[in-house]
Amino acid sequence: MLRTLHNYECLRRVTTLIPGINCQNPVLGNLDIITCGINKDAGVDAYQAFFQALCGLCKIFEKQRIFRFWMAFEPIVVFYKPETVETILSSNTVLTKARQYDLLSPWLGYGLLTSGGNKWRLRRKLLTPSFHFRILEDFLPIMSEHLIVFVDLMRKQTLVNNGIVDDITPYITRCALDIICETAMGIKMDSQIHLDSPYVKAIHQTGELFLLRMLRPWLWNDFIYRQTPNGKKFFNNMDILHGFTDNVIKERKRELLDEINRNDKCFITNNETNSDHRRRQAFLDSLLSEHFRNPEFTEEDIREEVDTFMFEGHDTTSMAISWTLHLIGRDQSVQDKCHQELDTIFDGTDGDRRPLTMNDLREMKYLEACIKEALRLFPSVPFIGRQLNEDININGHSVPKGVTCLLFLYQLHRDPECFPQPEVYRPDRFLDRENMTRHPFAYVPFSAGPRNCIGQKFALLEEKALLATILRNFRIRSLDTRDVIKVAPEMVIRPKTPIRMEFVSRKL
Ligand code: HEM
Structure with a gap:
């Protein structure tokens, strides 16, 4: 106890030297000021207030280029400038996730996103081949099947509702969920057809509850949290989420065992051909084959x-696609350029008939710039948190071991030094000379360095395939201006208000 107090006092003294706001409340730290009275139950709005306050503080501490605040007993240092973000992300030693990620452990356990040390290294090595270029190429026909269902649903809207879609995000989310289930897990879910997925609802609610809990230090203890109404809701959602994934695993395990018995061949032997095959298995098959081979790798690990x-494989991409559609649908000159590019690639004559190929996707340079620019304004993951295991020096400030580093991507991507007129949606930023000369850490929607996003290529492939399919078939229009759509910066950055769109079939 004495040692903890002594460590805390040392940490407090050193971090006080970093620019930041004074701490009046020894229990809440600065949370009471920056969430405008967290004690009043402000619901999810407490988190909105927190987000707005952080944006404001980045402006106040613009010259200092970092700042510090206290979340209860924890000193948090915020990074929102390219050179400071580079120090953290390019380090081979700052790899431990922030303690706040522990609040996700009842849901995600300690999987690739949240684990650290040797466990993370071994898992990363095991799973990296599942996102190899060759595997992604095999995913394209599966994605295309789900895209056909999506286009049919939109065509129905043009017949029954004059093409008006009251909120595009749930349609995109269900399509992305079907894609991740069939590509990575090998399971057909068909949530686009069987609407109302309890799994999707539970994910949204869990994201909101996680953030509310993060801002209330007295609820960090599991036992106390379980006694509260929100805690009960949270753990109820855990049953739904785990029940769903348990079924996915059981079903694929049964299919694989049947396949092994039928073919009378061993899926898990170590001869040359099979180890080659194993190196490139899709995600869940690769986990299951590790489980068959190594009894210490349990179903819990899977x-x-x-x-x-x-979660990562559908929520992030569906938000990114929804925001991109909204932004393209607001700017008809950007949309014209997308149509021109697609008409050139597909000869302007074949509508949605010719299936997409990897070569087609590679040629979609302008569409790619539209996606990148949307991810700049609305990075699906707005924050990254790391725990310092050693002292580091940033811009002349000593940041001590034990501190939590919060990389604020939403604000980093709005730095006017790197992105003039940062609020303007201008895809050309990613095509002109400006793109070549920009600081390499000014734009990192997929993070960077050893703990970057393992699904980055998958995400871009899915985004391009879905957006290209929509734009080959429709002209779209966003029915609301940008200021009407409120941002909910939860674990992923969601539109808080519905994204209303109009779809008009294109005649080719
Ligand atoms: C637009 C889509 C996506 C964006 C913007 C995105 C962004 C990110 C970011 C910023 C991180 C670092 C998070 C952190 O350090 O806290 C990350 C990590 C991760 N992402 Fe993604 N992601 C996307 C899609 C995907 C997809 C499709 C998958 C899986 C198929 C995926 C799986 C992961 C995993 C497992 C990690 C943890 C990697 C590690 O620590 O080794 N992501 N992602």
Whole structure:
């Protein structure tokens, strides 16, 4: 106890030297000021206030280029300038996730996103081949099947509702969920057809509850949290989420065992051909084959990875696609350029008939710039948190071991030094000379360095395939201006208000 107090006092003294706001409240730290009275139950708005306050503080501490605040007993240092973000992300030693990620452990356990040390290294090595270029190429026909269903649903809207879609995000989310389930897990879910997925609802609610809990230090203890109404809701959602992923694993395990018995061949032997095959297995098959081979790799180990990839693999991409559609639908000159590019690639004549190829996707340079620019304004993951295991020096400030580093990507991507007129949606930023000369850490929607996003290529492939398919078939229009759509910066950055769109079939 004395040692803890002594460590805390040392940490407090050193971090006080970093620019920041004074701490009046020894229990809440600065949370009471920056969430405008967190004690009043402000619901999710407490988190909105927190987000707005952080944006404001980045402006106040613009010259200092970092600042510090206290979240209860924890000193947090915020990074929102390219050179400071580079120090953290390019380090081979600052790899431990922030303690706040522990609040996700009842859901994601300690899978690839949340684990550290040797466990993370071994898992990363095991799972990296599952996102190899060759595997992604095999995913394209599966994605295309789900895109056909999506286009049919939109066509129905043009017949029954004059092409008006009251909120595009749930449609995109269900399509992305079907894609991740069938590509990575090998399971058909068909949530685009069977609407109302309890799994999707539970994910949204869990994200909101996680953030509310993070801002209330007295609820960090699991036992106390379980006694509260929100805690009960949270753990109820855990049952739904785990029940769903348990079924996915069981079903694929049964299919694989049947396949092994039928073919009378061993899926898990170590001869040359099979080890080659194993190196390139899709995600869940690769986890299952590790489980068959190594009894220490349990079903629990599989589940924490399946939970992680099911969540990361659809929620991030569906938000990114929804925002991109909204932004393209607001700017008809940007949309014209996308149509021109697609008409050139597909000869302007074949509508949605010719299936997409990897070569087609590679040629979509302008569409790629549209996606990148949307991810600049609305990075699906707005924050990255790391724990310092050693002292570091940033811009002449000593940041001590034990501090939590919060990389604020939303604000980093709005730095006017790197992105003039930062609020303007201008895809050309990613095509002209400006793109070549920009600081390499000014734009990192997929993070960077050893703990970057393992699903980055998958995400870009899915985004391009879905957006290209929509734009080959429709002219779109966003029915609301940008200021009407409120941002909910939860674990992923969601539109808080519905994204209303109009879809008009293109005649080719
Ligand atoms: C637009 C889509 C996506 C964006 C913007 C995105 C962004 C990110 C970011 C910023 C991180 C670092 C998070 C942190 O350090 O806290 C990350 C990590 C991760 N992402 Fe993504 N992601 C996307 C899609 C995906 C997809 C499709 C998958 C899986 C198929 C995925 C799986 C992961 C995993 C497992 C990690 C943890 C990697 C590690 O620590 O080794 N992500 N992602």
